[in-house]
Amino acid sequence: MDALDVARWQFGVTTVYHFLFVPLTIGLSVLVAILQTLWHRTGNERYLKLTKFYGKLFLINFAMGVVTGIVQEFQFGMNWSDYSRFVGDIFGAPLAIEALVAFFLESTFIGLWIFGWDRLPKRLHLASIWAAAIGSNLSAYFILAANSFMQNPVGYRINPDTGRAELTDFVAVLTNKVALITFPHTLAGSFLVAGSLVVTVGLWHVMRNRGSADTGAYRFATRFGSWVVLVSAALVAITGDIQGKIMTQVQPMKMAAAEGLYSTESPASFSVLTIGSLDGSRELFAIKIPYLLSYLGTGDPNGTVQGINDLQAQYASQYGAGSYTPIIPVTYWSFRFMIAFGMAAAAIALLVLWSQRKGRTPTNRWLLRAGLVMPVLPLLANSFGWIFTEMGRQPWIVYGEMLTRNGVSRSVSLAEVLTSFTAFTLIYATLAVIEFKLLVRYARAGVPDLTPAPEPDDTDDAERPLAFAY
Template identity: 90%
Template sequence: MDALDVARWQFGVTTVYHFLFVPLTIGLSVLVAILQTMWHRTGNERYLKLTKFYGKLFLINFAMGVVTGIVQEFQFGMNWSDYSRFVGDVFGAPLAIEALVAFFLESTFIGLWIFGWDRLPKRAHLASIWAAAIGTNLSAYFILAANSFMQNPVGYRINPDSGRAELTDFPAVLTNKVALITFPHTLAGSFLVAGSLIVAVGLWHVIRNRDSADTGAYRFATKFGSWVVLVASAAVVFTGDIQGKIMTDVQPMKMAAAEGLYTTESPASFSVLTIGSLDGSREVFALKIPYLLSFLGTGDPHGTVRGIDDLQAQYATQYGAGSYTPIIPVTYWSFRFMITFGLAAGAIALLVLWSQRKGRTPSSRWLLRAGLAMPVLPLLANSFGWIFTEMGRQPWIVFGEMLTRNGVSRSVSLAEVLTSFTAFTLLYATLAVIEVKLLLRYAKAGVPDVSEQPPTDDTDDAERPLAFAY
């Protein structure tokens, strides 16, 4: 084990942990805005209760996401300084816009939304949560545009004197075809997570608090969240199909590794289950669907999908001697876990909707257990999706331009990286406990009482204390 191995583990752990909060923040920001819009248009108190209820869960998650996300930027300078030096000119523009425009838009209007209840006009207050939601989604796009450069470098040139990538076409970076499909795919996954949380919390209250005066609100929440999950599931499948075809075009090795396909095939079959040797180099048993991999990769059931061996030979000739094959068992199984957990969440949402058909009230303990597992399933799907995306690109940190081993900081020792890795892991474990306890505490508390009206006396509004609405 050396500093490179630990630096990769550290970045992987902190990234996956941070992304546990990101999809929930992205999805809930929009769904809370939709709920408040429904209240604004109808005046129905039920929607106001749900807005404040799920808004509180959104704020808890948002705060934790900000804290964990800051560490990501520090690691570029700490453990990956050579990589930062190489891509800094390209990454500077999208990440600066993300921080100066998207994040400030998001954080500013979240503040107005939090403290603006009963102080801002209703329309202005509603506009603030929509502005925050737009900022959240813009933030995601600029970050994904930077990540997409690592998958498919565009809009740059290599300076022969400095050896750095220099930005030559910023619109090309923003319109990278990988970014254009990764963004809607990520959004769909985010709504899958957010909708699942709404279902899980609502279903728990429907089954456990059957005689509550707010049962109607919880029943609506479970239906609303279930439909969000179903629509998001369909969007994930649709965008994932397009993403697979683009991935086959720009990163054929990643598609071959996802399938464990060593020889070029036409047509190529998709393996539902494959048992191979421990190093992933030999197939022992496989259950396959004919033609499916060709269709997923090329759009043609008889299309040609290049194998690992052929691509390895090409890359060795093109880039020099060495292994250009990612860890096959990791890419193979992470790809399938991503699909399985995502589809499982959609299946449970369908079951929840069926249990409430014709006004019925769900009561099954098995349904409750399945519902409570819902938020975890798409979170796992998102996590395995990113593990597949990043591990499938290896050994490249910027595909075709920079190997991962060349991006690590040269002056950082193994002991220093181990120290920071241990510290971050323990800190994140602590934050995870705090996050889960806060979410469970406020989720169990239920929707708030919104019957209390703001003061109607003649007191000057400027003299009223700034009140936190939650």
């Protein structure tokens, strides 16, 4: 074990942990904005209760996402300084815009939304949550544009004197075909997570608090969240199909590794289960669906999909001796776990809708248990999707331009990286417990009572302190 191994583990752990909060923030911000819009348009009090209820869960998650996200950018300079030096001219531009425009837009209007209840005009207050939601989604786009450069470098040149990548076309970076499809795919996955949380909390209250005055609000929440999950699952499948075809074009090794395809095939079969040799060089046993991989990769049932061994020989000839193959079991199974967990969440949403048909109240305990684990499923799907995306690119940190081993900081020792890795892991574990307890506590509390509290006669409104208006 050396500093490179620990630096990779640290970045992987902190990134996956941070991304547990990101999709929920992106999706829930829009869902809360929709609920408030329904209240603004109809005046129905149940929509206001749901807005404040799920808005509180959104704010808890948003705060945790900000805290964990700050660490990410520091790691580029601390553990990956050679990478930052090589690609900083390009990578820094979208990240700077994300911070200066998208994040500031998001955080500013979230503040107005939190403290603006009964202080701002209704339309302006509604606009503030929509502005925050737009900021969250813009933030995702700029970050994905930066990441997409690592997957498919465009709009740059290598300076022969400095050996650095220099930006030549910022529009090309922002319109990278990988970014253009990864963005809607990520958004669909985010709504899958947010919809699942809405379903889980609503279903728990429907089944545990039957006959309460707010049952109608919870029943609407479960139906609303279930439809969000089902529509999102369909969009994930559609965008994922397009993403697979683009991946075959720009990163054929990743597609081959995802399917355990060792030899070039035309037509290529989709692997249901493949067992390879210990050295990852050949297939020992496989269950396959004919023609499917060719269609998924090229859009043609008879299309050619390159295999791992042929690509390894091609890259060794092009870039020099060495292994250019990712860890096949990781890419193979993370790809399948991503699909399986997402489909499981959609199946539970369908069961929830069926259980409430014609005004029925669900009573099956197994449905409640399935509902309680439902938010975890799309979170796992999102996490395995990112693990596949990043691990499938290996051994490149910038595909075709820089190997991961060449991007690590040379001056950082194993002991230093190990110390920071251990510290971050312990801190994140503590934050995870706090986040979980806060979400459970406020989810159990249910929708707020909207009965206005009496105001003291001797207190002027302008002198009242700002308060968390929930």
